[in-house]
Structures are given as structure tokens and as C-alpha cells.
Amino acid sequence: MAAISTGFIGIGSQGGPMAHRMLLRFPLTVWARRPEVTAEFAEKGATVAASVEELGAACDHVGLCVVNDADVLEICGRLVPAMKPGSLLALHSTILPETAIRVEALCGSHGVAMVDAPVSGGAPGAEAGTMTVMCGGSQAAFDQAKPVFESFGKLIVLLGGAGAGQKAKIVNNTLMAANMGLAQAALQAGEALGVDRKALAELVKASSGRSFGFEVYARIPEPRAFEHGAKMLLKDTNLLASILPGSADTAMLESVAKSFLLLATEG
Structure with missing residues (x-):
């Protein structure tokens, strides 16, 4: 079976260590507004995408960990239409449940699965691979996402439909x-x-x-x-x-x- 090609947007204090854990197990592509942030990932073998759209087209699984609802909606408006049918978006930001439901609908219109999957444990938990991952979405989407979540998470729980994780x-x-x-x-x-x-x-x-x-x-x-x-x-x-x-x-x-x-x- 071919390796899952993963991507990550939002490689800050929490998302960065999560992405590093993913890179230990999967091919990884990253994108950031500030290119200098991606340098350490490139040094460790990750691919650096020139745009959100390029990252979306290249990946089977994309993790998104930006700060607020507005950023999530702005990035997803560019990312999701570029993603391949059958791929998956994991929404790690902490946002309104209604925003997660809205993003799931956008994903559905493009044949993309989605799990809202905010996390607990902070950077130390991500670095140790012991985060708690709180998931909302369908059972099928959860099952698809879980192998990637296991790279940084220890307790990974499906709590209900989209928005339940939030x-x-x-x-x-x-x-x-x-x-x-x-x-x-x-x-x-x-x-x-x-x-x-x-x-x-x-x-x-x-x-x-x-x-x-x-x-x-x-x-x-x-x-x-x-x-x-x-x-x-x-x-x-x-x-x-x-x-x-x-x-x-x-x-x-x-x-x-x-x-x-x-x-x-x-x-």
C-alpha cells in the first residue's frame, strides 16, 4: 500500500510539533505565510508548497491548525477546491461548531472527507505523541484520519458528527x-x-x-x-x-x- 501523503498548514507552536510527528511516519508537505517558518521542515525532508492550492492538490490528508474561524474559512475556501476527491481535511483549530459544519459541507461538495479534530496537550504532548484528539465527523472519515492522528495522538475519540469535537x-x-x-x-x-x-x-x-x-x-x-x-x-x-x-x-x-x-x- 502506498504511503499516505500528508500536508499541514499552521505550523506554529502547537501545529509545528504535530507536523513534525507526522513527518516521522508519512511524506509531508507544508505551507506557511512566512516562508522562513518552513525551513526546518525542508531540512528534515518535507516538501514546501508554493501555495495553499499546491499543497491541497498534492495530499491525501491535510491538517489545518490556524487560530480563528475567519482564518479557517479563508484557507479552506482556497484549499478544499484544490484537494483530490477521496482525500481528507483534518480541522485542528478550535472554532465554533457551526464553522466546522460549514467546512464539512464545503468538503462534501468537492468529494473531500472532513473531521474536526481539535487537540489537547500542547506542544509537549505533540512532541511526545501523547495528545488527546477530540473528533467530530462520520465514522468513515474518522477511520480514514486515525492512522495519521496516531502519529501525534494517544487518546483519539469520535464524539459525534461534525462540530462535536469543537x-x-x-x-x-x-x-x-x-x-x-x-x-x-x-x-x-x-x-x-x-x-x-x-x-x-x-x-x-x-x-x-x-x-x-x-x-x-x-x-x-x-x-x-x-x-x-x-x-x-x-x-x-x-x-x-x-x-x-x-x-x-x-x-x-x-x-x-x-x-x-x-x-x-x-x-
């Missing part, structure tokens, strides 16, 4: 942000009670109050040190508020999450 990622990230907000409140409460902050943080990390969000919060010197990550989590928290408005659960998560996120992003 919904799960948005809930997951909002919960992490809320856990960081709770961590902030807990450590401040401990300090107010005269408990050593560092000692309390170490205790909680080994006790029943632990969470990944707590661990992240405990190791940053002050909220503004997490500004970049907080901006991304704030985007995802706002996405949850937009797709599940008027929900008491959303309001609770949003309130606790933003108690930390706004401090980290605005001071």
Missing part, C-alpha cells in the same frame, strides 16, 4: 480555565490564613484538590506570566458562552474562569 474542546478548555480560577482563589485563601503558598501548592498537587489547571497556576509567578495562554483560553471560554447562552452551567464556568483570565490578560 464542542468537547470548548468545554474542556473552559473547565481548565475555571480550575485555574479556583486555584487562584484557593492559594489566596491559604495565604490569608497564614499558610505558606509554596508548601500549600505542593500539598494540593499530591492531594484530592489537584487538577491540571491547579498545577499550571501553581508554577507561574504571577497571572500576567500566563498572558499568551490566557488569551487562548479566554477565546474558548467566550466560544462556550456563544454556543450555550443562558445556561447556569455556562455562567458558573465563565465566571470562575474569567476571574483568572481577565487578570492574566488585562492586569
Whole structure:
């Protein structure tokens, strides 16, 4: 069986390590707005496409990991019409579920399969090949995409139709942000009670109050040190508020999450 020809667009802090993992197993083509970003991939044997359209025409499987809905729609408007019938688009960006459904419809009109597949684990998870991949799409598309996802993912789950992966990622990230907000409140409460902050943080990390969000919060010197990550989590928290408005659960998560996120992003 011929090797799956893969492609990747969005080779930034998270997408870059994912693409490197793909290159270890599959032929890879990359494209970036800034050509200098592709140099290290070329050195490792990847092909550098001159355009989005050239990449789309060359690949059986394309991963897309750009920042927001507008970028996804702009790239897909150029990419999908150039892709071969029977090929697959994996949408790794975190976006509105409605945008994923819209992209699936575009793909369907060109005979291209699609899975929305946002990920959790960040660059360290991608580098280690241990990411969680949250998938939405048909069973057939999921089965087609899974061999490539296994190059960077450990837990790969089909959650439902197109958009389901986005919904799960948005809930997951909002919960992490809320856990960081709770961590902030807990450590401040401990300090107010005269408990050593560092000692309390170490205790909680080994006790029943632990969470990944707590661990992240405990190791940053002050909220503004997490500004970049907080901006991304704030985007995802706002996405949850937009797709599940008027929900008491959303309001609770949003309130606790933003108690930390706004401090980290605005001071």
C-alpha cells in the first residue's frame, strides 16, 4: 500500500510539533505565510508548497491548525477546491461548531472527507505523541484520519458528527480555565490564613484538590506570566458562552474562569 501523503498548514507552536510527528511516519508537505517558518521542515525532508492550492492538490490528508474561524474559512475556501476527491481535511483549530459544519459541507461538495479534530496537550504532548484528539465527523472519515492522528495522538475519540469535537474542546478548555480560577482563589485563601503558598501548592498537587489547571497556576509567578495562554483560553471560554447562552452551567464556568483570565490578560 502506498504511503499516505500528508500536508499541514499552521505550523506554529502547537501545529509545528504535530507536523513534525507526522513527518516521522508519512511524506509531508507544508505551507506557511512566512516562508522562513518552513525551513526546518525542508531540512528534515518535507516538501514546501508554493501555495495553499499546491499543497491541497498534492495530499491525501491535510491538517489545518490556524487560530480563528475567519482564518479557517479563508484557507479552506482556497484549499478544499484544490484537494483530490477521496482525500481528507483534518480541522485542528478550535472554532465554533457551526464553522466546522460549514467546512464539512464545503468538503462534501468537492468529494473531500472532513473531521474536526481539535487537540489537547500542547506542544509537549505533540512532541511526545501523547495528545488527546477530540473528533467530530462520520465514522468513515474518522477511520480514514486515525492512522495519521496516531502519529501525534494517544487518546483519539469520535464524539459525534461534525462540530462535536469543537464542542468537547470548548468545554474542556473552559473547565481548565475555571480550575485555574479556583486555584487562584484557593492559594489566596491559604495565604490569608497564614499558610505558606509554596508548601500549600505542593500539598494540593499530591492531594484530592489537584487538577491540571491547579498545577499550571501553581508554577507561574504571577497571572500576567500566563498572558499568551490566557488569551487562548479566554477565546474558548467566550466560544462556550456563544454556543450555550443562558445556561447556569455556562455562567458558573465563565465566571470562575474569567476571574483568572481577565487578570492574566488585562492586569
